[in-house]
Amino acid sequence: xxxAQRTLYVAEPPPAYLVRPPLVVDCSxxxxxxxxxxxxxxxxxxxxxxxxxxxxxxxxxxxxxxxKKHRQQWSRESITGALQDYVQxxxxxxxxxMVAQLDLALRYQLSSYDAAYLWLAAELKAPLxxxxxxxxxxxxxxxxxxxxxRL
Numbered sequence: 001x002x003x004a005q006r007t008l009y010v011a012e013p014p015p016a017y018l019v020r021p022p023l024v025v026d027c028s029x030x031x032x033x034x035x036x037x038x039x040x041x042x043x044x045x046x047x048x049x050x051x052x053x054x055x056x057x058x059x060x061x062x063x064x065x066x067x068k069k070h071r072q073q074w075s076r077e078s079i080t081g082a083l084q085d086y087v088q089x090x091x092x093x094x095x096x097x098m099v100a101q102l103d104l105a106l107r108y109q110l111s112s113y114d115a116a117y118l119w120l121a122a123e124l125k126a127p128l129x130x131x132x133x134x135x136x137x138x139x140x141x142x143x144x145x146x147x148x149x150r151l
Contacts, residue, residue, distance in 0.1 A: 022126035023050035025091065026117045027061035029129040030054075034062070034082040035069055039131055046129050052091040053124060055116040059093065062086055094120055108138035122146055 025047060032043040066079050096116045104122075105115035114135040121128035121143060128139045 020049055020051045022053055022124050023047065024053050024117055024121040024124065024126050024128045025058075026054065026114075026128070026130040026132065026135065027058060027065065028131040030058070030086065030089065030091070031062060031065045032131060034085055035065065035074075043129070043131075047089075052089060053120060053126065054091050054093055055096045055120050056093045057113055057116055058091065061113065094123075096120060097123075104138075104142070108134075108142065110135060110138055114138070118142060 023046070029043045029047065031037070032039045033047070037043075062083070066083060069079050069082070070076075096119050101112060101115045101119045104110060104118050105112050108115070108118070110118065114132065117128060117130065117135065118139055120126075121139060125146060128135070128143065130136050130139070
Protein backbone atom coordinates (compact mmCIF):
# COMPACT_ATOMS: atom_id res chain seq x y z
CA UNK A 1 0.00 0.00 0.00
CA UNK A 2 1.44 3.39 -0.95
CA UNK A 3 1.64 6.33 1.42
CA ALA A 4 -1.00 8.16 -0.61
CA GLN A 5 -3.50 5.34 0.03
CA ARG A 6 -3.12 5.18 3.80
CA THR A 7 -5.86 6.40 6.08
CA LEU A 8 -5.24 7.75 9.55
CA TYR A 9 -7.72 6.45 12.10
CA VAL A 10 -8.09 8.19 15.42
CA ALA A 11 -9.96 6.40 18.19
CA GLU A 12 -11.10 8.62 21.02
CA PRO A 13 -12.29 7.78 24.51
CA PRO A 14 -15.56 9.20 25.79
CA PRO A 15 -15.27 12.84 26.99
CA ALA A 16 -15.20 11.72 30.64
CA TYR A 17 -11.76 10.22 30.02
CA LEU A 18 -10.21 13.24 28.38
CA VAL A 19 -7.77 15.32 30.38
CA ARG A 20 -9.41 18.29 32.01
CA PRO A 21 -7.35 21.51 32.04
CA PRO A 22 -5.89 22.52 35.42
CA LEU A 23 -7.19 25.46 37.41
CA VAL A 24 -5.96 26.74 40.75
CA VAL A 25 -8.98 27.82 42.78
CA ASP A 26 -8.90 30.05 45.83
CA CYS A 27 -11.28 30.28 48.76
CA SER A 28 -13.29 33.19 47.32
CA UNK A 29 -14.19 31.18 44.24
CA UNK A 30 -15.07 27.90 45.94
CA UNK A 31 -16.93 29.54 48.84
CA UNK A 32 -18.92 31.63 46.40
CA UNK A 33 -20.37 28.37 45.16
CA UNK A 34 -20.70 26.63 48.52
CA UNK A 35 -22.50 29.50 50.20
CA UNK A 36 -24.58 30.63 47.22
CA UNK A 37 -22.98 34.07 46.97
CA UNK A 38 -24.09 36.46 44.20
CA UNK A 39 -21.04 35.46 42.14
CA UNK A 40 -21.92 31.73 42.34
CA UNK A 41 -22.88 31.27 38.67
CA UNK A 42 -19.70 32.95 37.45
CA UNK A 43 -17.58 30.78 39.73
CA UNK A 44 -19.34 27.59 38.67
CA UNK A 45 -18.85 28.41 34.99
CA UNK A 46 -15.12 28.99 35.54
CA UNK A 47 -14.60 25.76 37.49
CA UNK A 48 -16.69 23.51 35.27
CA UNK A 49 -14.73 20.92 33.33
CA UNK A 50 -11.44 21.70 35.08
CA UNK A 51 -9.14 19.70 37.32
CA UNK A 52 -9.02 21.82 40.46
CA UNK A 53 -5.90 22.47 42.54
CA UNK A 54 -5.23 24.49 45.67
CA UNK A 55 -2.65 24.73 48.45
CA UNK A 56 -3.38 22.68 51.56
CA UNK A 57 -4.50 25.82 53.34
CA UNK A 58 -7.77 25.83 51.36
CA UNK A 59 -9.36 23.37 53.81
CA UNK A 60 -8.66 25.76 56.68
CA UNK A 61 -9.89 28.81 54.78
CA UNK A 62 -13.14 27.06 53.82
CA UNK A 63 -13.66 26.05 57.45
CA UNK A 64 -13.00 29.65 58.54
CA UNK A 65 -15.69 30.93 56.15
CA UNK A 66 -18.01 28.20 57.42
CA UNK A 67 -17.55 29.43 60.98
CA LYS A 68 -18.32 33.00 59.87
CA LYS A 69 -21.52 31.78 58.23
CA HIS A 70 -22.44 30.00 61.47
CA ARG A 71 -21.92 33.25 63.39
CA GLN A 72 -24.18 34.96 60.82
CA GLN A 73 -26.93 32.58 61.89
CA TRP A 74 -26.75 30.13 59.01
CA SER A 75 -28.37 26.86 60.02
CA ARG A 76 -26.25 23.90 61.03
CA GLU A 77 -27.76 21.93 58.15
CA SER A 78 -26.74 24.61 55.61
CA ILE A 79 -23.15 24.83 56.74
CA THR A 80 -22.80 21.05 57.05
CA GLY A 81 -24.25 20.72 53.54
CA ALA A 82 -21.75 23.26 52.24
CA LEU A 83 -18.84 21.28 53.71
CA GLN A 84 -20.20 18.06 52.21
CA ASP A 85 -20.45 19.81 48.82
CA TYR A 86 -16.85 21.02 49.22
CA VAL A 87 -15.57 17.47 49.58
CA GLN A 88 -17.40 16.50 46.36
CA UNK A 89 -15.26 18.95 44.35
CA UNK A 90 -12.25 16.66 44.81
CA UNK A 91 -9.79 19.54 44.77
CA UNK A 92 -6.22 18.28 44.62
CA UNK A 93 -4.41 19.91 47.52
CA UNK A 94 -0.69 20.56 47.18
CA UNK A 95 2.28 21.57 49.29
CA UNK A 96 3.85 24.96 48.58
CA UNK A 97 7.41 26.26 48.63
CA MET A 98 7.51 28.60 51.62
CA VAL A 99 10.60 30.54 50.51
CA ALA A 100 9.15 31.16 47.04
CA GLN A 101 5.81 31.99 48.63
CA LEU A 102 7.51 34.59 50.85
CA ASP A 103 9.20 36.11 47.79
CA LEU A 104 5.86 36.41 46.01
CA ALA A 105 4.16 37.89 49.08
CA LEU A 106 6.85 40.54 49.37
CA ARG A 107 7.07 41.26 45.64
CA TYR A 108 3.31 41.74 45.17
CA GLN A 109 2.41 42.82 48.72
CA LEU A 110 0.15 39.80 49.20
CA SER A 111 -0.83 37.86 52.27
CA SER A 112 0.99 34.58 52.74
CA TYR A 113 -2.28 32.82 51.88
CA ASP A 114 -2.71 34.62 48.57
CA ALA A 115 0.96 34.07 47.74
CA ALA A 116 0.40 30.32 48.19
CA TYR A 117 -2.29 30.31 45.50
CA LEU A 118 -0.13 32.40 43.19
CA TRP A 119 2.90 30.16 43.73
CA LEU A 120 0.86 27.04 42.96
CA ALA A 121 -0.60 28.55 39.78
CA ALA A 122 2.91 29.46 38.62
CA GLU A 123 4.28 26.05 39.57
CA LEU A 124 1.53 24.24 37.63
CA LYS A 125 1.53 26.87 34.86
CA ALA A 126 -2.22 26.96 35.36
CA PRO A 127 -4.78 29.76 35.51
CA LEU A 128 -5.86 31.06 38.91
CA UNK A 129 -9.54 31.64 39.71
CA UNK A 130 -10.18 34.29 42.37
CA UNK A 131 -12.59 37.10 43.15
CA UNK A 132 -9.82 38.92 45.07
CA UNK A 133 -8.80 41.88 42.90
CA UNK A 134 -5.36 42.31 44.46
CA UNK A 135 -4.52 38.63 43.96
CA UNK A 136 -5.93 38.71 40.43
CA UNK A 137 -3.74 41.71 39.55
CA UNK A 138 -0.63 40.02 40.93
CA UNK A 139 -1.52 36.76 39.16
CA UNK A 140 -2.06 38.49 35.84
CA UNK A 141 1.34 40.16 36.09
CA UNK A 142 3.23 37.16 37.45
CA UNK A 143 1.71 34.41 35.31
CA UNK A 144 2.04 36.39 32.10
CA UNK A 145 5.79 36.69 32.68
CA UNK A 146 6.49 33.01 33.26
CA UNK A 147 8.94 31.46 30.84
CA UNK A 148 7.31 29.22 28.29
CA UNK A 149 8.52 25.67 27.95
CA ARG A 150 9.80 24.60 24.57
CA LEU A 151 8.62 21.37 23.05
